Amino acid sequence: MIDLWLILIIIPPFIWALANFYDKVLVSKLFSSVYSFLFFSNLFIPFAILILILFNMYEIFSFIHILILMSMGFIFLASFILYAKALELEESSKVGSLFVFVTIFILIIEFLMLDVSLTLLQYISSFLIIIFSLIMINSSQLTSIFSIFKFNKVFLFMILNTLIIAFYFTLMKYFLELYSLFGILFWIFVGELIFLILLLLNSNSRKEIITSGKRISSRYIFIFLITVVNILTVLPDIVYNYVISIAPSVALVSVVANIQYIFLFIFGILFTKLFPSFIYENIELKQLIIKAICVIGIVGGVILIQL
16 A cells, blocks of 8 residues: 555645746746746735734744844745746746755755765766756757856856755754744744835835736736645645655655656646647757756756765
């Protein structure tokens, strides 16, 4: 009989991959800017804070820890401006695949700051992930082996985004040893809410948010779209954390979760065929072969790192 965690672990990577394409549509077809995309896709935050207050699930920590947690939330959410800008410029499957760098950066942070030693296999695996990621992001303009290392703005955006995410997860791990999950999330949400408020206070981003709201003629469609994007933002993380709590090991969960990159590859082909007016990716045979090899290399590299 299949364990429950093995069934549930399929949900987060499936939704994470799906969200990349949904985000692409929102950024390129619906919202007028990356700022309005971030604002509307995180409207659940004030409601989450209210729920935590109503159920008395928040905690008061030391001032410095509250400040750090609020800063974590603010910077974490702000970093997704880079992700949204990357989606404006590149295919969803390529952008989504670059989230693999979170794993590498966590290893580097633990090595530099926490005195965690790395194995030779982890060094080799990290190198392979970097090479396959570079090939993936530059696959449409490969002319020689040197073109793999051609400067790519999307690659730079995602390197910065994943570096911030890696620091966020590392700090989360530290605070979880001191406080409860919901107590931590409360102050992180407060930091994220401050970021959203600043978007409204800034005249340029406020104008773009209002413009995006007016582009949708039906308020029912608007409510539906915003509800879906917020569910896609929150649900996989909740399920993932639950799976970790019931699975035999965190490492095993992380290994299985790497099917996200396979879903990205499959969805890229499927959505281009079914919804070409919304999603278009290069599915020429040569490009598909390159992407498939890169996906296998990335997934294999991450699995080797976590073994």
